Amino acid sequence: MDPYAASSRSTEEQKPPKPVNVSQVYKCQTNDASSLCVHELFGKLKEDGVFDIGGTYADTEPEFWFFFTTSLCHGGNHLLNLFVCYKKTGSFSIDISNSNELIQKTVPEDDIPHLVLPETMTKYTFKSMKPNKNFFIRTFCFKTLERYTQTCSLYIPVKITVNPKFVLNVNVVKSIKLQHDLSGLLTKQEITDFVLESASRKKFPTHKILLAAHSPVLRNMLKNSDLTSMFIDISDNDMDLLLQFIYTGTIKEVMKQDCLKLLEIADKFQLVQLFTLAQHVIGDQITVDNAVEMAVVAKKYKLEDLQKRVFAYIAKNPKVMETKAWNDLDDVELTKYLFRYTRSMNV
Template sequence: MARGTRMMLVDDDGELLNVDNAGDVRAEQQIALQRSQDAQYVHNGSVSTLHRCETIDAKKLCIYDLDCKIKITNEYDIGGTYTGEEPDLWFYFTTSVCPGNNYLLNLFVCHRKIGNFSIGVSNSNEYKVRDRPADISGWTILPRTLTWYTFKSAAPNENYHIKTFCFAEKDVTYFHNNIVFIPISIVLNASHSLNSDIIKSIKLKHDHSSVLNKQEHTDFVLESATTNKFPTHRIILAAHSPVLRSLIKDSKVTSMSLDISDSDMTILLEFLYSGTINDILNQDCDTLLKLADKFQLSNLFLIAELVTAEHINVENAVDIALLAQRYKLQNLRHKVLSFIKNNPKVMQTDGWAKLKDVNLIKQLVEHIYSGSVE
């Protein structure tokens, strides 16, 4: 290597470092150093099929050959994270080709356990390209600014859509011979404080209400139990409900009937398109929870839990306790049991007189006398 040339090295954060006048160091040593640092960065905190990554250390999803994969509609594994020998999460993505040579990367996660978890993922597809000499692979990295998503699993191996990235044809050319990194961060057993900020946060994540109102370029029809037709967009349905995604995965299907009322269909579509429900505090809590459960809408569970908690009173406390138990809503369960403990008049209501759930009665008695909740 000629004296005075400029080498491009990479630090532990993946940032390029300039090294001037490197001619006094043998070219072979510089290349070996760069390869070593390149390999170290790729391995450090990367989730891929080639690396075993501890969940607490996960910093980025590592995707190989995306320039080829993104042009073929399919499902591709990214890799998993672990705590010791126990698997926690498995990441994968699907691809979709849109008109105008636009390509969608739909990012998903499979939660291998029961409980809550939060994922922060890059909030944009405006990537940076890290060039390398010809014999060293480079990479493309998305912004490190994260948007956070919280999910709740009632059973192991539940799957969730996290985010969809859209790339144009010109973007795909930068992926050639490059590893693509999507920055992430993971918090297991996340405590999701139920407050008004939850609604605002969820709404900001996917607000397509204007698309629903205009009903332009619809490509799918949902029918209610009364056979009323609701024009929709296949990609919106698939993106936010794993149940609907499974039902409409056959690309030849253009309509589908759901066994729900017109009013419930309206609520469902409003949530799928906007991420929230107008006048949600006046909605029936049982309806919201049934829809969340039927279509596996984890964020609607969070909102419904908030709304239901604000509706607790002496007359409905027992009914809400039953709802919390049925849908495994631990925050709501704790709040309603505490409410019953502090309001003995609940035991004089019809709900209490008709209560036959032995397990719930046991929990109530334990909470009242011991002050603890399992």
């Protein structure tokens, strides 16, 4: 039965209780969503599969749909990999709990306790160029599940913003790192189940589920494959950076890294959060001598936020237009865009 079908009940009676949970039961509006409801969490964590959570609407049109995959990892850790499908095009952000700490709560009117995650949130920003595109949000890692009621549902705090305004945050690197940190698995290399080989044929023991969870490119390469190893034509150093980001959500001493190389890795393996991290670092390193190069890079990788910072820098530092890089710039479209932006800034 459609819970929104016409009935003799009042409009007030038909509204879902607050907070508004995204589930398959209620027709939740995107702006009202405050948590994702995972019914019968433990039963799903014991299986390897793909499970729907539910979706949100903009008025009567479907807008977002959430789903997750599950797997068992080293040490009895249960992984819940959270994804969202955006039904439209454009930018959006997801604020989601950044903690793996399960808190059991009991509501007087409910017979079965439920679990919640802390409301400390991390923001993830995405951009979709075509409708019905899936995006990975983050991985939750749960352990010691025996002490909880096995029929519990899980409520994950969430906030959805469509077309968010970009605001550079000095804590962006820290926020990205909170996405996931399984560095212990990388350094100990215990119970690995897959091997990546670099261009030099050096072997890198890994965990197949983590590769698939964090890179859509690797996920497609691993799909329906029974192989236990795979060759990737990248250097040893690039492989180290790739695995470091997949396992920890950040890059050690990122300010000292070649951020153009990080962008190449992010592009090759479609690591959305690595794009965010690299943009932040590059944005803090713009100079008169490299501003034009940064503008070219921003256009190449479609990094709109970095492009805005570079253009703003050039508008405030006209000496950039006296550099050799400016004189050698042969991208007519980019040059026109730069002039239009600079003129609008000076009006």
